[in-house]
Amino acid sequence: MKKAVEQSVDRPAKAFSSEVATGSRRENASKQESGAPFRSHRNEKGPRAADRIRASASELFYREGIRAVGVDEVVERAGVTKPSLYRSFASKDELAAAYMRDYDLDFWEKFENPGGKSYSDPREHVLAYIRVLSTRAVREGYRGCGLSNATVEYPARDNPARQVAEAHKKVLRKRLRELASSMGARHPAVLGDALLLLIEGIYSTGQQSEDGPAQSALAVAKLLIDASVPKP
Amino acid sequence: MKKAVEQSVDRPAKAFSSEVATGSRRENASKQESGAPFRSHRNEKGPRAADRIRASASELFYREGIRAVGVDEVVERAGVTKPSLYRSFASKDELAAAYMRDYDLDFWEKFENPGGKSYSDPREHVLAYIRVLSTRAVREGYRGCGLSNATVEYPARDNPARQVAEAHKKVLRKRLRELASSMGARHPAVLGDALLLLIEGIYSTGQQSEDGPAQSALAVAKLLIDASVPKP
DNA sequence: GTGTATACGTACCGGTCAGTAACATTGTCA
DNA sequence: TGACAATGTTACTGACCGGTACGTATACAC
Numbered sequence: 001m002k003k004a005v006e007q008s009v010d011r012p013a014k015a016f017s018s019e020v021a022t023g024s025r026r027e028n029a030s031k032q033e034s035g036a037p038f039r040s041h042r043n044e045k046g047p048r049a050a051d052r053i054r055a056s057a058s059e060l061f062y063r064e065g066i067r068a069v070g071v072d073e074v075v076e077r078a079g080v081t082k083p084s085l086y087r088s089f090a091s092k093d094e095l096a097a098a099y100m101r102d103y104d105l106d107f108w109e110k111f112e113n114p115g116g117k118s119y120s121d122p123r124e125h126v127l128a129y130i131r132v133l134s135t136r137a138v139r140e141g142y143r144g145c146g147l148s149n150a151t152v153e154y155p156a157r158d159n160p161a162r163q164v165a166e167a168h169k170k171v172l173r174k175r176l177r178e179l180a181s182s183m184g185a186r187h188p189a190v191l192g193d194a195l196l197l198l199i200e201g202i203y204s205t206g207q208q209s210e211d212g213p214a215q216s217a218l219a220v221a222k223l224l225i226d227a228s229v230p231k232p
Numbered sequence: 233m234k235k236a237v238e239q240s241v242d243r244p245a246k247a248f249s250s251e252v253a254t255g256s257r258r259e260n261a262s263k264q265e266s267g268a269p270f271r272s273h274r275n276e277k278g279p280r281a282a283d284r285i286r287a288s289a290s291e292l293f294y295r296e297g298i299r300a301v302g303v304d305e306v307v308e309r310a311g312v313t314k315p316s317l318y319r320s321f322a323s324k325d326e327l328a329a330a331y332m333r334d335y336d337l338d339f340w341e342k343f344e345n346p347g348g349k350s351y352s353d354p355r356e357h358v359l360a361y362i363r364v365l366s367t368r369a370v371r372e373g374y375r376g377c378g379l380s381n382a383t384v385e386y387p388a389r390d391n392p393a394r395q396v397a398e399a400h401k402k403v404l405r406k407r408l409r410e411l412a413s414s415m416g417a418r419h420p421a422v423l424g425d426a427l428l429l430l431i432e433g434i435y436s437t438g439q440q441s442e443d444g445p446a447q448s449a450l451a452v453a454k455l456l457i458d459a460s461v462p463k464p
Numbered sequence: 465g466t467g468t469a470t471a472c473g474t475a476c477c478g479g480t481c482a483g484t485a486a487c488a489t490t491g492t493c494a
Numbered sequence: 495t496g497a498c499a500a501t502g503t504t505a506c507t508g509a510c511c512g513g514t515a516c517g518t519a520t521a522c523a524c
Contacts, residue, residue, distance in 0.1 A: 049472070065385060067299045070511060081473050083514075092512065143387060151440050152384040155296060155375060169440050193445030194452040200436040201429030208383050208401050213425030220426040220456070227459035281501065303482065313502055315484080324482065466524090473518075480511070489502070494495100 050088035052078040057099050062146045066096050066161065067153050093160050096150065100164035103146045107168070111175075122182035123225055126195060127218065133199065134217040137206030144203040172196065183229050191228040198224065282320035284310040286330055293331050294378045298393065299385050303327075325392050328382065332396035335378045339400070343407075354414035355457055358427060359450065365431070366449040369438030376435040404428065415461050423460040430456065 056078035060069045071092055075082050089095040112118070114132045119125035136142060143149070147165040154162045177192030185191040198220060205212040288310035292301045303324055307314050321327040344350070346364045351357035368374060375381070379397035386394045409424030417423040430452060437444040 064387060065299075067297075067385070068387075071513085072511080082512090083474090084472060086513065087471080144384070148436055148440070149384045151436075152376065152381045153297060153299070155300075155439070166441060169437070169444070173445060187451075190448045190451050190455070193448035194455065196445045197433030197437060197449060197452060198429050199433070201431070201433035204380055204432040204436050205401070205429060207387070208380070209398060212401070213405060213428045216422045216425035217429060219419075219422050220429060223422070223426065223456065223459050224452070227455050302480075304480090313504095314482090315503090316501060318483065319500085468523085469521090471518100471520080474516090475514105476516100477514075478512100481509080482507105484507080485505090487503080490500085492497105492499085494497085 049078070049080045049084040052080055053085050053088065053095070054098055054102060057095055058102055061096065061099050062103070062143055062149075063141075065153060066099070066150060071095075097160035097164050100147060100150060100161045100168070104164065104168050107145075107147070111172075122179040123229075126176075126179055126183075126225070127221055130199070130202070130221045131218050134202055134206075134214045137202050137214040137217070138210055138212070140210050142206045142210075144207040145200075148200060148203050180228070183225060185225075185228045186230060187228065191224065194224045194228070195221065281310070281312045281316040284312055285317050285320065285327070286334060289327055290331050290334055293328065294335070294375055294381075295373075297385060298328050298331075298382060329392035329396050332379060332382060332393045332400070336396065336400045339377075339379070343404075354411040355461075358408075358411055358415075358457070359453055362431070362434070362453045363450050366434055366438075366446045369434050369446040369449070370442055370444070372442050374438045374442075376439040377432075380432060380435050412460070415457060417457075417460040418462060419460065423456065426456045426460070427453065 053074060057069075057074045060074055060077060071082060071085055074095070075085050085095065089098060110132070111129055114125070114129040117128065119128055137144075147168050150161045151165050156162065173192065173196055176195045177188050180191035180195065181188035183191070198217065202214045202217050206214045285306060289301075289306050292306055292309060303314060303317060306327070307317050317327065321330060342364070343361055346357070346361040349360065351360055369376075379400050382393045383397050388394065405424065405428055408427045409420050412423035412427065413420035415423070430449060434446045434449050438446045
Protein backbone atom coordinates (compact mmCIF):
# COMPACT_ATOMS: atom_id res chain seq x y z
CA MET A 1 0.00 0.00 0.00
CA LYS A 2 2.37 2.66 1.20
CA LYS A 3 5.19 1.10 -0.74
CA ALA A 4 3.50 2.04 -3.97
CA VAL A 5 3.53 5.69 -3.08
CA GLU A 6 7.22 5.84 -2.54
CA GLN A 7 7.97 4.11 -5.75
CA SER A 8 8.68 7.02 -8.03
CA VAL A 9 7.35 10.12 -6.44
CA ASP A 10 9.99 11.10 -3.97
CA ARG A 11 12.66 12.42 -6.29
CA PRO A 12 12.77 15.42 -8.59
CA ALA A 13 14.55 13.00 -10.85
CA LYS A 14 17.48 14.33 -12.80
CA ALA A 15 17.71 11.41 -15.18
CA PHE A 16 14.92 9.06 -16.12
CA SER A 17 15.01 5.50 -17.21
CA SER A 18 12.47 5.06 -19.96
CA GLU A 19 11.35 2.03 -18.04
CA VAL A 20 8.52 3.31 -15.91
CA ALA A 21 8.06 2.23 -12.36
CA THR A 22 6.02 -0.93 -12.47
CA GLY A 23 4.10 -0.89 -9.23
CA SER A 24 2.07 -3.79 -10.46
CA ARG A 25 0.69 -6.76 -8.65
CA ARG A 26 3.42 -9.09 -9.83
CA GLU A 27 6.45 -8.36 -7.68
CA ASN A 28 8.80 -10.61 -9.59
CA ALA A 29 11.67 -8.30 -10.36
CA SER A 30 13.55 -11.53 -9.79
CA LYS A 31 14.83 -13.62 -12.69
CA GLN A 32 16.28 -10.36 -14.10
CA GLU A 33 19.81 -11.71 -13.69
CA SER A 34 20.10 -12.85 -17.31
CA GLY A 35 21.71 -10.19 -19.46
CA ALA A 36 19.52 -10.31 -22.56
CA PRO A 37 16.64 -7.86 -23.34
CA PHE A 38 14.26 -10.29 -21.66
CA ARG A 39 11.60 -10.13 -24.34
CA SER A 40 10.44 -13.41 -22.83
CA HIS A 41 7.37 -15.05 -24.29
CA ARG A 42 4.55 -14.29 -26.62
CA ASN A 43 4.57 -12.57 -29.97
CA GLU A 44 7.30 -10.07 -30.69
CA LYS A 45 5.04 -7.42 -32.16
CA GLY A 46 4.32 -4.59 -29.75
CA PRO A 47 4.43 -4.16 -25.99
CA ARG A 48 2.94 -6.70 -23.68
CA ALA A 49 -0.52 -6.48 -22.24
CA ALA A 50 0.33 -4.66 -19.03
CA ASP A 51 2.11 -1.89 -20.90
CA ARG A 52 -0.67 -1.49 -23.41
CA ILE A 53 -3.13 -1.27 -20.53
CA ARG A 54 -1.07 1.41 -18.78
CA ALA A 55 -0.92 3.46 -21.95
CA SER A 56 -4.61 3.05 -22.63
CA ALA A 57 -5.53 3.89 -19.05
CA SER A 58 -3.31 6.96 -19.01
CA GLU A 59 -4.89 8.39 -22.08
CA LEU A 60 -8.49 7.66 -21.09
CA PHE A 61 -8.14 8.56 -17.42
CA TYR A 62 -6.53 11.86 -18.26
CA ARG A 63 -8.98 12.86 -20.96
CA GLU A 64 -12.23 11.73 -19.37
CA GLY A 65 -11.43 11.32 -15.70
CA ILE A 66 -10.85 8.12 -13.78
CA ARG A 67 -14.35 7.56 -12.49
CA ALA A 68 -15.84 8.22 -15.90
CA VAL A 69 -13.87 5.42 -17.55
CA GLY A 70 -14.71 1.78 -17.00
CA VAL A 71 -12.20 -1.01 -17.06
CA ASP A 72 -13.94 -2.45 -20.11
CA GLU A 73 -13.16 0.68 -22.07
CA VAL A 74 -9.57 0.56 -20.92
CA VAL A 75 -8.99 -3.00 -22.04
CA GLU A 76 -10.87 -2.53 -25.28
CA ARG A 77 -8.69 0.40 -26.26
CA ALA A 78 -5.63 -1.57 -25.22
CA GLY A 79 -6.70 -4.44 -27.41
CA VAL A 80 -6.58 -6.91 -24.53
CA THR A 81 -9.08 -8.51 -22.20
CA LYS A 82 -10.14 -7.83 -18.69
CA PRO A 83 -8.37 -10.72 -16.97
CA SER A 84 -5.13 -9.40 -18.39
CA LEU A 85 -5.76 -6.19 -16.55
CA TYR A 86 -6.41 -7.93 -13.27
CA ARG A 87 -3.35 -10.10 -13.64
CA SER A 88 -1.18 -7.01 -13.66
CA PHE A 89 -3.19 -4.73 -11.39
CA ALA A 90 -4.96 -5.72 -8.22
CA SER A 91 -7.90 -3.40 -8.83
CA LYS A 92 -9.01 -0.40 -10.80
CA ASP A 93 -7.78 1.76 -7.95
CA GLU A 94 -4.33 0.27 -8.32
CA LEU A 95 -4.42 0.83 -12.06
CA ALA A 96 -5.27 4.44 -11.32
CA ALA A 97 -2.29 4.59 -8.98
CA ALA A 98 -0.08 3.25 -11.74
CA TYR A 99 -1.43 5.97 -14.01
CA MET A 100 -0.49 8.48 -11.33
CA ARG A 101 3.06 7.16 -11.17
CA ASP A 102 3.43 7.32 -14.93
CA TYR A 103 2.04 10.82 -14.87
CA ASP A 104 4.49 11.79 -12.16
CA LEU A 105 7.45 10.62 -14.22
CA ASP A 106 6.18 12.43 -17.25
CA PHE A 107 5.66 15.57 -15.24
CA TRP A 108 9.19 15.74 -13.97
CA GLU A 109 10.56 15.34 -17.44
CA LYS A 110 8.48 18.30 -18.57
CA PHE A 111 9.23 20.32 -15.47
CA GLU A 112 12.97 19.83 -15.41
CA ASN A 113 13.36 20.28 -19.15
CA PRO A 114 10.61 22.61 -20.25
CA GLY A 115 10.30 22.66 -24.01
CA GLY A 116 13.02 20.01 -24.23
CA LYS A 117 15.71 22.38 -22.98
CA SER A 118 17.59 22.43 -19.71
CA TYR A 119 18.19 25.57 -17.72
CA SER A 120 20.86 26.63 -15.28
CA ASP A 121 19.28 29.93 -14.25
CA PRO A 122 16.37 29.15 -11.88
CA ARG A 123 14.36 32.17 -12.89
CA GLU A 124 14.58 31.28 -16.56
CA HIS A 125 13.86 27.68 -15.68
CA VAL A 126 10.61 28.45 -13.89
CA LEU A 127 9.53 31.00 -16.45
CA ALA A 128 10.17 28.54 -19.27
CA TYR A 129 8.01 25.93 -17.58
CA ILE A 130 5.20 28.39 -17.04
CA ARG A 131 5.50 29.61 -20.59
CA VAL A 132 5.14 26.12 -21.99
CA LEU A 133 2.42 25.20 -19.53
CA SER A 134 0.28 28.25 -20.09
CA THR A 135 0.55 27.80 -23.83
CA ARG A 136 -0.83 24.30 -23.49
CA ALA A 137 -3.42 25.45 -20.98
CA VAL A 138 -5.19 27.85 -23.30
CA ARG A 139 -5.62 25.23 -26.01
CA GLU A 140 -8.94 23.52 -26.52
CA GLY A 141 -9.39 20.26 -24.70
CA TYR A 142 -6.78 21.00 -22.08
CA ARG A 143 -7.50 18.92 -19.02
CA GLY A 144 -5.19 20.29 -16.35
CA CYS A 145 -3.01 18.17 -14.11
CA GLY A 146 -3.94 14.51 -13.91
CA LEU A 147 -2.71 14.35 -10.35
CA SER A 148 -4.70 17.32 -9.14
CA ASN A 149 -7.75 16.02 -10.95
CA ALA A 150 -7.45 12.64 -9.27
CA THR A 151 -7.42 14.40 -5.91
CA VAL A 152 -10.72 15.99 -6.83
CA GLU A 153 -12.17 12.69 -7.94
CA TYR A 154 -11.06 10.82 -4.84
CA PRO A 155 -11.46 12.78 -1.62
CA ALA A 156 -10.68 9.77 0.57
CA ARG A 157 -7.17 9.98 1.95
CA ASP A 158 -6.50 6.28 1.71
CA ASN A 159 -7.18 6.04 -2.00
CA PRO A 160 -4.04 4.72 -3.71
CA ALA A 161 -4.15 7.16 -6.60
CA ARG A 162 -4.69 10.07 -4.26
CA GLN A 163 -1.75 9.04 -2.14
CA VAL A 164 0.56 9.15 -5.15
CA ALA A 165 -0.79 12.54 -6.07
CA GLU A 166 -0.32 13.91 -2.58
CA ALA A 167 3.24 12.70 -2.41
CA HIS A 168 3.93 14.26 -5.77
CA LYS A 169 2.63 17.66 -4.73
CA LYS A 170 4.76 17.61 -1.64
CA VAL A 171 7.87 17.06 -3.73
CA LEU A 172 6.87 19.75 -6.17
CA ARG A 173 6.42 22.22 -3.38
CA LYS A 174 9.87 21.45 -2.06
CA ARG A 175 11.38 21.77 -5.51
CA LEU A 176 9.79 25.16 -6.10
CA ARG A 177 11.01 26.41 -2.77
CA GLU A 178 14.47 25.22 -3.79
CA LEU A 179 14.26 27.14 -7.04
CA ALA A 180 12.97 30.24 -5.27
CA SER A 181 15.90 29.98 -2.93
CA SER A 182 18.32 29.75 -5.85
CA MET A 183 16.80 32.90 -7.28
CA GLY A 184 17.76 34.71 -4.11
CA ALA A 185 14.23 35.41 -2.98
CA ARG A 186 13.80 37.31 0.26
CA HIS A 187 11.28 34.71 1.45
CA PRO A 188 11.84 31.53 -0.60
CA ALA A 189 8.98 29.72 1.09
CA VAL A 190 6.54 32.42 0.10
CA LEU A 191 7.78 32.68 -3.47
CA GLY A 192 7.78 28.91 -3.80
CA ASP A 193 4.21 28.73 -2.56
CA ALA A 194 3.25 31.62 -4.80
CA LEU A 195 4.56 29.78 -7.82
CA LEU A 196 2.80 26.58 -6.80
CA LEU A 197 -0.47 28.40 -6.29
CA LEU A 198 -0.02 30.02 -9.67
CA ILE A 199 0.73 26.72 -11.38
CA GLU A 200 -2.27 25.01 -9.81
CA GLY A 201 -4.35 27.99 -10.85
CA ILE A 202 -3.24 27.45 -14.43
CA TYR A 203 -4.12 23.77 -14.25
CA SER A 204 -7.55 24.55 -12.93
CA THR A 205 -8.58 27.54 -15.01
CA GLY A 206 -7.02 26.08 -18.15
CA GLN A 207 -9.66 23.40 -18.25
CA GLN A 208 -12.50 25.78 -17.44
CA SER A 209 -12.21 27.73 -20.67
CA GLU A 210 -9.78 28.37 -23.47
CA ASP A 211 -9.99 32.07 -22.95
CA GLY A 212 -9.12 32.19 -19.29
CA PRO A 213 -6.60 33.84 -16.97
CA ALA A 214 -3.87 31.39 -17.94
CA GLN A 215 -3.15 33.90 -20.68
CA SER A 216 -1.72 36.20 -18.05
CA ALA A 217 0.21 33.54 -16.21
CA LEU A 218 3.63 34.38 -17.55
CA ALA A 219 3.24 38.06 -16.71
CA VAL A 220 2.05 37.10 -13.24
CA ALA A 221 5.02 34.82 -12.71
CA LYS A 222 7.41 37.60 -13.64
CA LEU A 223 5.58 39.97 -11.34
CA LEU A 224 5.86 37.52 -8.47
CA ILE A 225 9.50 36.77 -8.99
CA ASP A 226 10.57 40.35 -9.53
CA ALA A 227 8.67 41.45 -6.45
CA SER A 228 10.29 38.71 -4.38
CA VAL A 229 13.90 38.86 -5.51
CA PRO A 230 15.97 41.93 -4.56
CA LYS A 231 17.44 43.77 -7.50
CA PRO A 232 21.18 43.07 -7.93
CA MET B 233 -30.92 23.48 -21.49
CA LYS B 234 -29.16 26.75 -21.97
CA LYS B 235 -31.84 28.55 -20.09
CA ALA B 236 -30.75 26.86 -16.94
CA VAL B 237 -27.31 28.37 -17.14
CA GLU B 238 -28.50 31.91 -17.25
CA GLN B 239 -30.72 31.49 -14.31
CA SER B 240 -28.58 32.78 -11.50
CA VAL B 241 -25.03 32.96 -12.67
CA ASP B 242 -24.81 36.20 -14.56
CA ARG B 243 -24.88 38.67 -11.71
CA PRO B 244 -22.39 39.40 -8.94
CA ALA B 245 -25.52 39.81 -6.90
CA LYS B 246 -25.60 42.60 -4.38
CA ALA B 247 -28.65 41.38 -2.55
CA PHE B 248 -29.86 37.83 -2.31
CA SER B 249 -33.29 36.47 -1.82
CA SER B 250 -33.05 33.54 0.50
CA GLU B 251 -35.22 31.76 -2.00
CA VAL B 252 -32.76 29.92 -4.22
CA ALA B 253 -33.22 29.77 -7.94
CA THR B 254 -35.35 26.79 -8.61
CA GLY B 255 -34.29 25.70 -12.06
CA SER B 256 -36.34 22.61 -11.63
CA ARG B 257 -38.32 20.63 -14.10
CA ARG B 258 -41.58 22.18 -13.03
CA GLU B 259 -41.66 25.65 -14.57
CA ASN B 260 -44.80 26.79 -12.75
CA ALA B 261 -43.66 29.96 -11.06
CA SER B 262 -47.23 30.95 -11.77
CA LYS B 263 -49.88 30.98 -9.06
CA GLN B 264 -47.49 33.04 -6.93
CA GLU B 265 -49.89 36.00 -6.98
CA SER B 266 -51.38 35.22 -3.59
CA GLY B 267 -49.65 37.20 -0.85
CA ALA B 268 -49.30 34.59 1.89
CA PRO B 269 -46.09 32.61 2.63
CA PHE B 270 -47.31 29.96 0.21
CA ARG B 271 -46.56 27.05 2.47
CA SER B 272 -49.00 25.24 0.24
CA HIS B 273 -49.50 21.57 0.86
CA ARG B 274 -48.14 18.74 2.87
CA ASN B 275 -47.13 18.56 6.49
CA GLU B 276 -45.87 21.71 8.15
CA LYS B 277 -42.71 20.15 9.53
CA GLY B 278 -39.73 21.10 7.38
CA PRO B 279 -39.20 22.17 3.79
CA ARG B 280 -40.75 20.43 0.87
CA ALA B 281 -39.22 17.51 -0.95
CA ALA B 282 -37.47 19.40 -3.75
CA ASP B 283 -35.73 21.66 -1.25
CA ARG B 284 -34.67 18.79 0.95
CA ILE B 285 -33.28 17.06 -2.11
CA ARG B 286 -31.32 20.16 -3.13
CA ALA B 287 -29.85 20.47 0.33
CA SER B 288 -28.98 16.80 0.50
CA ALA B 289 -27.44 16.83 -2.96
CA SER B 290 -25.43 19.95 -2.22
CA GLU B 291 -23.89 18.46 0.85
CA LEU B 292 -23.13 15.07 -0.66
CA PHE B 293 -21.99 16.30 -4.05
CA TYR B 294 -19.64 18.79 -2.48
CA ARG B 295 -18.14 16.41 0.04
CA GLU B 296 -17.82 13.31 -2.09
CA GLY B 297 -18.04 14.51 -5.65
CA ILE B 298 -20.98 14.27 -7.99
CA ARG B 299 -20.05 11.07 -9.78
CA ALA B 300 -19.31 9.34 -6.50
CA VAL B 301 -22.80 9.91 -5.13
CA GLY B 302 -25.79 7.95 -6.37
CA VAL B 303 -29.31 9.29 -6.48
CA ASP B 304 -30.38 6.69 -3.95
CA GLU B 305 -27.98 8.16 -1.43
CA VAL B 306 -29.28 11.64 -2.14
CA VAL B 307 -32.90 10.75 -1.57
CA GLU B 308 -32.14 8.65 1.47
CA ARG B 309 -30.34 11.53 3.16
CA ALA B 310 -33.14 13.87 2.16
CA GLY B 311 -35.68 11.53 3.71
CA VAL B 312 -37.68 11.31 0.50
CA THR B 313 -38.05 8.80 -2.29
CA LYS B 314 -36.65 8.57 -5.76
CA PRO B 315 -39.81 9.46 -7.67
CA SER B 316 -39.88 12.73 -5.73
CA LEU B 317 -36.46 13.52 -7.08
CA TYR B 318 -37.47 12.86 -10.65
CA ARG B 319 -40.64 14.88 -10.27
CA SER B 320 -38.56 17.96 -9.56
CA PHE B 321 -35.44 17.27 -11.62
CA ALA B 322 -35.30 15.84 -15.10
CA SER B 323 -32.13 13.85 -14.46
CA LYS B 324 -29.18 13.53 -12.16
CA ASP B 325 -27.31 15.91 -14.44
CA GLU B 326 -30.00 18.52 -13.93
CA LEU B 327 -29.88 17.98 -10.19
CA ALA B 328 -26.15 18.58 -10.39
CA ALA B 329 -26.81 21.78 -12.31
CA ALA B 330 -29.18 22.89 -9.58
CA TYR B 331 -26.46 22.19 -7.05
CA MET B 332 -24.17 24.40 -9.11
CA ARG B 333 -26.67 27.24 -9.09
CA ASP B 334 -27.10 26.98 -5.34
CA TYR B 335 -23.35 26.93 -4.94
CA ASP B 336 -23.04 29.99 -7.14
CA LEU B 337 -25.46 31.95 -4.98
CA ASP B 338 -23.69 30.88 -1.84
CA PHE B 339 -20.36 31.83 -3.32
CA TRP B 340 -21.35 35.38 -4.11
CA GLU B 341 -22.64 35.87 -0.62
CA LYS B 342 -19.27 34.80 0.73
CA PHE B 343 -17.33 36.74 -1.83
CA GLU B 344 -19.15 40.03 -1.54
CA ASN B 345 -19.34 39.89 2.25
CA PRO B 346 -16.29 37.96 3.40
CA GLY B 347 -16.59 37.03 7.05
CA GLY B 348 -20.05 38.58 7.11
CA LYS B 349 -18.70 42.10 6.64
CA SER B 350 -18.96 44.42 3.67
CA TYR B 351 -16.03 46.42 2.36
CA SER B 352 -15.76 49.66 0.48
CA ASP B 353 -12.02 49.54 -0.14
CA PRO B 354 -11.40 47.01 -2.94
CA ARG B 355 -7.99 46.01 -1.67
CA GLU B 356 -9.34 45.27 1.78
CA HIS B 357 -12.29 43.51 0.22
CA VAL B 358 -10.14 41.10 -1.79
CA LEU B 359 -7.70 40.54 1.04
CA ALA B 360 -10.54 39.78 3.41
CA TYR B 361 -11.96 37.18 1.06
CA ILE B 362 -8.59 35.55 0.64
CA ARG B 363 -7.98 35.61 4.36
CA VAL B 364 -11.25 33.84 5.08
CA LEU B 365 -10.80 31.45 2.17
CA SER B 366 -7.26 30.42 3.00
CA THR B 367 -8.23 29.87 6.60
CA ARG B 368 -10.92 27.45 5.51
CA ALA B 369 -8.60 25.89 2.94
CA VAL B 370 -6.02 24.69 5.44
CA ARG B 371 -8.59 22.92 7.56
CA GLU B 372 -8.99 19.17 7.37
CA GLY B 373 -11.59 17.93 4.96
CA TYR B 374 -11.57 21.06 2.83
CA ARG B 375 -12.86 20.21 -0.61
CA GLY B 376 -12.13 23.28 -2.72
CA CYS B 377 -14.63 24.94 -5.01
CA GLY B 378 -17.63 22.83 -5.95
CA LEU B 379 -17.82 24.53 -9.32
CA SER B 380 -14.19 23.94 -10.21
CA ASN B 381 -14.49 20.37 -9.01
CA ALA B 382 -17.50 19.77 -11.22
CA THR B 383 -15.50 20.98 -14.20
CA VAL B 384 -12.92 18.34 -13.41
CA GLU B 385 -15.55 15.65 -13.08
CA TYR B 386 -17.33 16.58 -16.30
CA PRO B 387 -15.00 17.45 -19.16
CA ALA B 388 -17.80 17.50 -21.73
CA ARG B 389 -18.75 21.06 -22.62
CA ASP B 390 -22.43 20.33 -22.95
CA ASN B 391 -22.85 18.98 -19.44
CA PRO B 392 -25.42 21.12 -17.64
CA ALA B 393 -23.46 21.37 -14.40
CA ARG B 394 -20.30 22.29 -16.23
CA GLN B 395 -22.08 25.02 -18.14
CA VAL B 396 -23.20 26.65 -14.92
CA ALA B 397 -19.67 26.43 -13.57
CA GLU B 398 -18.17 27.95 -16.71
CA ALA B 399 -20.59 30.83 -16.66
CA HIS B 400 -19.81 31.43 -13.01
CA LYS B 401 -16.07 31.60 -13.59
CA LYS B 402 -16.53 34.08 -16.36
CA VAL B 403 -18.43 36.40 -14.05
CA LEU B 404 -15.88 35.98 -11.29
CA ARG B 405 -13.09 36.92 -13.65
CA LYS B 406 -14.91 40.06 -14.65
CA ARG B 407 -15.60 40.95 -11.03
CA LEU B 408 -11.95 40.56 -10.08
CA ARG B 409 -10.87 42.73 -12.96
CA GLU B 410 -13.34 45.30 -11.76
CA LEU B 411 -11.88 45.22 -8.27
CA ALA B 412 -8.35 45.40 -9.63
CA SER B 413 -9.38 48.42 -11.60
CA SER B 414 -10.83 50.07 -8.51
CA MET B 415 -7.55 49.49 -6.74
CA GLY B 416 -5.87 51.57 -9.42
CA ALA B 417 -3.77 48.75 -10.81
CA ARG B 418 -1.46 49.58 -13.70
CA HIS B 419 -2.80 46.55 -15.59
CA PRO B 420 -6.17 45.61 -14.10
CA ALA B 421 -6.59 42.64 -16.41
CA VAL B 422 -3.31 41.15 -15.25
CA LEU B 423 -3.96 41.77 -11.57
CA GLY B 424 -7.47 40.41 -11.91
CA ASP B 425 -6.18 37.27 -13.58
CA ALA B 426 -3.42 36.99 -11.00
CA LEU B 427 -5.98 37.03 -8.21
CA LEU B 428 -8.15 34.49 -9.97
CA LEU B 429 -5.20 32.18 -10.55
CA LEU B 430 -4.29 32.58 -6.90
CA ILE B 431 -7.80 31.82 -5.73
CA GLU B 432 -8.08 28.74 -7.91
CA GLY B 433 -4.70 27.68 -6.62
CA ILE B 434 -6.02 27.88 -3.09
CA TYR B 435 -9.07 25.82 -4.01
CA SER B 436 -6.92 23.17 -5.57
CA THR B 437 -4.03 22.89 -3.14
CA GLY B 438 -6.34 23.28 -0.15
CA GLN B 439 -7.84 19.91 -0.81
CA GLN B 440 -4.52 18.25 -1.54
CA SER B 441 -3.19 18.63 1.97
CA GLU B 442 -3.84 20.61 5.12
CA ASP B 443 -0.29 21.77 5.24
CA GLY B 444 -0.07 23.27 1.77
CA PRO B 445 0.80 26.55 0.11
CA ALA B 446 -2.58 28.05 0.94
CA GLN B 447 -0.87 29.11 4.15
CA SER B 448 1.04 31.68 2.16
CA ALA B 449 -1.90 32.86 0.12
CA LEU B 450 -2.55 36.08 1.99
CA ALA B 451 1.08 37.14 1.75
CA VAL B 452 1.06 36.32 -1.93
CA ALA B 453 -2.07 38.36 -2.49
CA LYS B 454 -0.51 41.37 -0.82
CA LEU B 455 2.63 40.90 -2.86
CA LEU B 456 0.62 40.81 -6.08
CA ILE B 457 -1.50 43.82 -5.27
CA ASP B 458 1.35 45.95 -3.99
CA ALA B 459 3.44 45.11 -7.04
CA SER B 460 0.55 46.03 -9.35
CA VAL B 461 -0.76 49.19 -7.78
CA PRO B 462 1.41 52.33 -7.90
CA LYS B 463 2.21 53.82 -4.52
CA PRO B 464 0.12 56.92 -3.76
C1' DG C 465 7.62 -35.79 -26.34
C1' DT C 466 6.08 -34.40 -21.69
C1' DG C 467 6.09 -31.32 -17.74
C1' DT C 468 5.77 -26.67 -16.25
C1' DA C 469 5.17 -21.94 -16.25
C1' DT C 470 3.57 -17.96 -18.59
C1' DA C 471 0.45 -14.98 -21.13
C1' DC C 472 -3.92 -14.55 -22.69
C1' DG C 473 -9.10 -15.25 -23.88
C1' DT C 474 -14.28 -16.76 -23.09
C1' DA C 475 -17.93 -16.46 -20.43
C1' DC C 476 -19.90 -15.29 -16.52
C1' DC C 477 -21.09 -13.27 -11.67
C1' DG C 478 -23.53 -10.33 -8.28
C1' DG C 479 -24.13 -5.65 -7.43
C1' DT C 480 -25.20 -0.97 -8.45
C1' DC C 481 -26.56 2.55 -11.44
C1' DA C 482 -30.08 6.05 -13.33
C1' DG C 483 -34.65 6.14 -14.31
C1' DT C 484 -39.85 4.70 -14.48
C1' DA C 485 -44.68 2.71 -14.05
C1' DA C 486 -48.70 2.30 -11.31
C1' DC C 487 -51.05 3.24 -7.45
C1' DA C 488 -52.01 4.75 -2.57
C1' DT C 489 -52.11 8.48 0.83
C1' DT C 490 -52.35 12.93 2.73
C1' DG C 491 -53.27 17.84 3.29
C1' DT C 492 -55.45 22.27 1.24
C1' DC C 493 -58.71 24.87 -0.62
C1' DA C 494 -63.06 25.85 -2.74
C1' DT D 495 -67.46 17.01 0.26
C1' DG D 496 -64.81 16.75 -3.61
C1' DA D 497 -61.10 18.17 -6.73
C1' DC D 498 -56.31 18.76 -6.79
C1' DA D 499 -51.60 18.94 -5.75
C1' DA D 500 -47.67 16.92 -3.52
C1' DT D 501 -45.66 13.13 -1.83
C1' DG D 502 -45.05 8.19 -0.51
C1' DT D 503 -44.90 3.00 -1.70
C1' DT D 504 -43.54 -0.72 -4.22
C1' DA D 505 -41.59 -2.93 -7.73
C1' DC D 506 -39.36 -2.97 -11.72
C1' DT D 507 -36.00 -2.25 -15.95
C1' DG D 508 -31.87 -2.51 -18.75
C1' DA D 509 -27.35 -1.05 -18.80
C1' DC D 510 -23.11 -1.02 -16.86
C1' DC D 511 -19.86 -1.76 -13.16
C1' DG D 512 -15.67 -4.07 -11.06
C1' DG D 513 -14.07 -8.53 -10.61
C1' DT D 514 -13.33 -13.75 -11.35
C1' DA D 515 -13.54 -19.01 -12.47
C1' DC D 516 -11.78 -21.57 -15.77
C1' DG D 517 -10.02 -23.12 -20.10
C1' DT D 518 -6.29 -22.47 -23.83
C1' DA D 519 -2.16 -21.46 -26.52
C1' DT D 520 2.74 -20.93 -26.57
C1' DA D 521 7.50 -21.65 -25.27
C1' DC D 522 11.28 -23.45 -22.90
C1' DA D 523 13.59 -27.39 -20.00
C1' DC D 524 14.58 -31.97 -19.66
